[in-house]
Amino acid sequence: MDKKVYKGEEIEIYFDSEKCIHSGVCVKGMPEVFDLSKRPWVNATESPADKIAAHIDTCPSGALTYKLTNKTDKE
Numbered sequence: 001m002d003k004k005v006y007k008g009e010e011i012e013i014y015f016d017s018e019k020c021i022h023s024g025v026c027v028k029g030m031p032e033v034f035d036l037s038k039r040p041w042v043n044a045t046e047s048p049a050d051k052i053a054a055h056i057d058t059c060p061s062g063a064l065t066y067k068l069t070n071k072t073d074k075e
Ligand code: SF4
Pocket: 019, 020, 021, 022, 023, 024, 025, 026, 027, 058, 059, 060, 061, 062, 063, 064
């Protein structure tokens, strides 16, 4: 499994490239965090952790998951 982790101040974002179906939901809905033209392409500090978490919940494949590192844990 090729799972990467991107750490922000209050959230850790996990990306499993094998699960991604390239729907583009992440980059279209939150381009300040998910930008394929940048390296790394995920920047976990560009938006509040709870907003990023809510957006990750819309990933249709489950390729993106997260853990809130400040309050309650959720994956
Ligand atoms: S929203 Fe999920 S499935 Fe769609 S491109 Fe992003 S990571 Fe891949």
